[in-house]
Amino acid sequence: xxxxxxxxxxxxxxxxxxxxxxxxxxxxxxxxxxxxxxxxxxxxxxxxxxxxxxxxxxxxxxxxxxxxxxxxxxxxxxxxxxxxxxxxxxxxxxxxxxxxxxxxxxxxxxxxxxxxxxxxxxxxxxxxxxxxxxxxxxxxxxxxxxxxxxxxxxxxxxxxxxxxxxxxxxxxxxxxxxxxxxxxxxxxxxxxxxxxxxxxxxxxxxxxxxxxxxxxxxxxxxxxxxxxxxxxxxxxxxxxxxxxxxx
Numbered sequence: 692x693x694x695x696x697x698x699x700x701x702x703x704x705x706x707x708x709x710x711x712x713x714x715x716x717x718x719x720x721x722x723x724x725x726x727x728x729x730x731x732x733x734x735x736x737x738x739x740x741x742x743x744x745x746x747x748x749x750x751x752x753x754x755x756x757x758x759x760x761x762x763x764x765x766x767x768x769x770x771x772x773x774x775x776x777x778x779x780x781x782x783x784x785x786x787x788x789x790x791x792x793x794x795x796x797x798x799x800x801x802x803x804x805x806x807x808x809x810x811x812x813x814x815x816x817x818x819x820x821x822x823x824x825x826x827x828x829x830x831x832x833x834x835x836x837x838x839x840x841x842x843x844x845x846x847x848x849x850x851x852x853x854x855x856x857x858x859x860x861x862x863x864x865x866x867x868x869x870x871x872x873x874x875x876x877x878x879x880x881x882x883x884x885x886x887x888x889x890x891x892x893x894x895x896x897x898x899x900x901x902x903x904x905x906x907x908x909x910x911x912x913x914x915x916x917x918x919x920x921x922x923x924x925x926x927x928x929x930x931x932x933x934x935x936x937x938x
Contacts, residue, residue, distance in 0.1 A: 701767050704929040707922055708763030711782075714919045715756025722750030755785060756919070763926060779930040786923045793916065805898050809841040813850040818863045820856070830865040834874050836904065838897035839866035844889075846896075861887035868893055 759781055766774035817826040833839055840846030844862045847853050853863065867884035868891050869876035878884070884891035 701770065704767035704926070705764050707926040707929055708760050708767060708778075710760075710922045711756055711763065711919070711926055712760025714915070714922065715753050715758070715760050717915065718749055718753030718919075719757055720753070722747070722753050752785070752789070755781075759785070763930065766930075775930050779927055782923055782927055782930070786920065786927070789916070789920060789923075805841060808898060809846060812841055812846060814852070816847075816850055816853050816863075818853050818856050818860075819865075830863070831874075832897055832901070833863075833865040833893070834869075834872070836897055836900045837868075837872045837893050838895050838900040839893045840896055841898045842896040843894055844892055860885040862892055866892050 759778060762774060763778045763782070765771070766778050811825075812829065815823075815825045816829055817823050819826075819830070821827045821830070839862060844866055847857075847862050847866075857863070862885065864881065864885065867881050868879045870879060871877070880888075880891045
């Protein structure tokens with residue numbers, strides 16, 4: 692009977708580690724996509740040190756989970772106590788790191804509000820100055836998503852630095868409509884747009900556009916994170932039970 696329980700525990704351990712292996716592969720894939728994505732998101736990540744660091748952390752975590760899932764599967768099938776103990780200690784460290792990251796993300800969530808982005812845009816945006824990382828990043832966002840400002844073109848009416856450098860333009864060039872919504876796309880009517888004619892401007896704010904674009908993926912990422920944490924917890928339990936059951 693005890694042998695049957697141990698055998699059942701071994702195969703359950705294998706199944707859970709297989710899911711960890713798949714979870715690590717998913718994180719690894721998302722991390723690689725964020726870093727090499729050609730649609731403009733790569734420029735945003737590269738320009739923001741926090742996002743840049745986060746993308747590489749995701750890549751490292753994915754690679755680690757990928758490796759540990761593989762090692763856990765091997766340890767369960769071979770019933771190797773050293774490999775199981777090694778797996779348990781590392782999966783515990785990863786679990787605690789992920790939990791700490793989730794708590795910090797919740798604590799600092801106010802830094803992602805509409806008001807925060809509006810304040811930063813009005814304070815730092817310099818128009819078509821591509822040598823300024825902040826301005827270049829915002830230009831990439833507005834061109835890629837076909838939007839203007841955080842709330843809309845009116846954000847630039849009270850942006851002192853932009854007004855000083857704009858040479859009479861009501862909105863930046865990145866807010867103007869294009870025949871093809873990309874950096875290489877031709878403007879519909881650039882001069883009319885810069886002078887404030889609404890029909891030639893992208894009128895929707897970037898905050899709403901990006902939120903709508905990523906809302907589904909945010910919920911999916913949250914569900915995936917909860918699932919990975921639950922799987923890791925069960926894997927630790929099974930690893931310790933299997934470790935104690937092996938003679």
